[in-house]
Amino acid sequence: MNHRTVLERADHSGFHMVVNGRHPVGYCADHAPHETEAEARECFGQYQRDRVRERGQASWTTCMLKGCTAPARRVFEIEGDGYALAVLCEEHATKENAMQVMHLDGPAGDAWFS
Numbered sequence: 001m002n003h004r005t006v007l008e009r010a011d012h013s014g015f016h017m018v019v020n021g022r023h024p025v026g027y028c029a030d031h032a033p034h035e036t037e038a039e040a041r042e043c044f045g046q047y048q049r050d051r052v053r054e055r056g057q058a059s060w061t062t063c064m065l066k067g068c069t070a071p072a073r074r075v076f077e078i079e080g081d082g083y084a085l086a087v088l089c090e091e092h093a094t095k096e097n098a099m100q101v102m103h104l105d106g107p108a109g110d111a112w113f114s
Contacts, residue, residue, distance in 0.1 A: 001112055001113075001114060002019055002020055002112070002113050002114065003019070003020055003021075003110065003111070003112055004017065004018070004019045004025070004108075004110060004111040004112075004113070005017070005018065005110040005111075006018070006037045006040045006041055006044075006110075007021060008037075009033055013033055014032065014033020014034050014035055014040075015033055015034045015035075015036060015037045015039070015040040016028040016029075016033055016034070016040055017040050017041070017043065017044035017108065025044070026043065026044045026047035026048070027043050027044070027046065027047045028040060028043055028044060028047075038107065041107035041108050041109070042106075042107045042108075044107075044108040045104065045106060045107045045108040047108075048078050048081070048084070048102075048104050048108060049099055049104050051078050051079040051080065051081070052076055052077070052078055052079075052095050052098050052099055052102070052104070053076065053077060053078075053079045054074060054075070054076050054093070054095075054098075055075045055076060055077045056074075056075050057073055057074060057075065058072055058073060058074070058075045058087045059071070059072075059073065061087050062089075063087070063088050063089035063091075063092055064086055064087050064088060064101045065088060065089075065092045065097055065100070065101055068089060068091075068092060070089035070090075070091065070092075071089060072087040072088055072089050073088075073089065073090060073093070074087070074088050074089075074090065074093040075087050076088065076093075076095065076098035076101075076102075078102070078104075083111070083113045084102045084104075085102070086098035086099075086101035086102050088101070
């Protein structure tokens, strides 16, 4: 089981989003540590939002947007992340709706994945 979370650096110089307590991930891998945990979470949240892409088609479910029961046809995912998925009907098939369905509208939270 893998765990993605924010950790403070051992030398207390700042925070990064990491997987399994190791190297920084996302945009955090490309710059100096953040001053706060909140900044690190927002940085990774932005990284995820920037990578939402339409991936293909589906026919096995209804639209995942709350309140919609239309047949879903279009699949969105976070590029490089096999665990986040939004399947939307034609009417709601936008990157913004996909981010809402995947709960990407704010700072990144912790995640457990295999």
